[in-house]
Amino acid sequence: GAVVSQHPSRVICKSGTSVKIECRSLDFQATTMFWYRQFPKQSLMLMATSNEGSKATYEQGVEKDKFLINHASLTLSTLTVTSAHPEDSSFYICSASLIFVQIERDGYTFGSGTRLTVV
Amino acid sequence: EDQVTQSPEALRLQEGESSSLNCSYTVSGLRGLFWYRQDPGKGPEFLFTLYSAGEEKEKERLKATLTKKESFLHITAPKPEDSATYLCAVGSGNTGKLIFGQGTTLQVKP
Numbered sequence: 001g002a003v004v005s006q007h008p009s010r011v012i013c014k015s016g017t018s019v020k021i022e023c024r025s026l027d028f029q030a031t032t033m034f035w036y037r038q039f040p041k042q043s044l045m046l047m048a049t050s051n052e053g054s055k056a057t058y059e060q061g062v063e064k065d066k067f068l069i070n071h072a073s074l075t076l077s078t079l080t081v082t083s084a085h086p087e088d089s090s091f092y093i094c095s096a097s098l099i100f101v102q103i104e105r106d107g108y109t110f111g112s113g114t115r116l117t118v119v
Numbered sequence: 120e121d122q123v124t125q126s127p128e129a130l131r132l133q134e135g136e137s138s139s140l141n142c143s144y145t146v147s148g149l150r151g152l153f154w155y156r157q158d159p160g161k162g163p164e165f166l167f168t169l170y171s172a173g174e175e176k177e178k179e180r181l182k183a184t185l186t187k188k189e190s191f192l193h194i195t196a197p198k199p200e201d202s203a204t205y206l207c208a209v210g211s212g213n214t215g216k217l218i219f220g221q222g223t224t225l226q227v228k229p
Binding site for chain 1: 155160165217218
C-alpha cells in the first residue's frame with residue numbers, strides 16, 4: 001500500500017520551454033505532497049509543500065513563479081518548471097503523506113523521481 | 120536550526136564486513152527519525168522509522184538505533200546488493216517536513 005507514481009521518469013527539453021511533472025498517490029488520498037530537488041551526489045532539498053485545494057508553501061530561495069505547483073485533488077499534484085534553463089536540470093522527487101500521524105508509521109512514500117535535462 | 124549530518128560520506132566494505140553508519144541530528148520537536156535507501160536514479164525507499172531514544176528496529180541485515188542526538192544504521196555481514204546510498208531524515212515540529220542528511224554511499228565488494 002501507499003504507492004506514489006511519478007511521471008515522466010526522464011524528460012529532455014529545450015531552454016525556454018515548460019515541463020510538467022505529475023505525482024499521483026495510487027491507493028490512498030494524499031492531503032499533503034512534498035516536492036524535492038536532488039543534485040548529483042547530494043541529498044534531497046525540499047522545494048515546496050502542497051496541500052490539496054490550497055496554495056503551495058515554498059521554501060526559502062525557491063522561485064514560486066518558476067516552479068508552479070498545483071494540488072487540485074487528493075491524488076494528484078503537479079510541478080511545472082516554467083521557462084526552463086540548463087541550471088534547472090536536476091532530479092525532482094515527490095513525496096506524499098496522509099495525516100502525519102498515520103503515515104509516519106510507514107514513513108513518507110516517495111515517487112521514483114524525474115530526471116530533467118534542459119538543453 | 121534543524122540539521123542532520125551523516126557520516127561517513129562514503130563507505131567501502133568487503134562482503135561480510137559489518138559496519139555502522141551514523142546520523143547526528145538537532146531538531147526542535149522530533150517527529151520521527153527515518154532511514155531510507157536510495158539506488159541511483161530512483162526515489163528513496165523506506166527502511167525504518169524511530170520515534171524515541173532507545174528504540175531499535177531490524178530488517179534483514181539492517182538494524183537502526185536511536186539516541187537523543189544520533190542514530191546508527193548497523194549493517195551486519197553485508198552483501199553486494201546492499202550497495203546504495205542510505206539517507207537519514209528527521210521529521211520536524213508540526214509541519215510534517217522531512218530534513219535530510221547528505222547520505223552515506225555504501226559500496227559492498229564481493
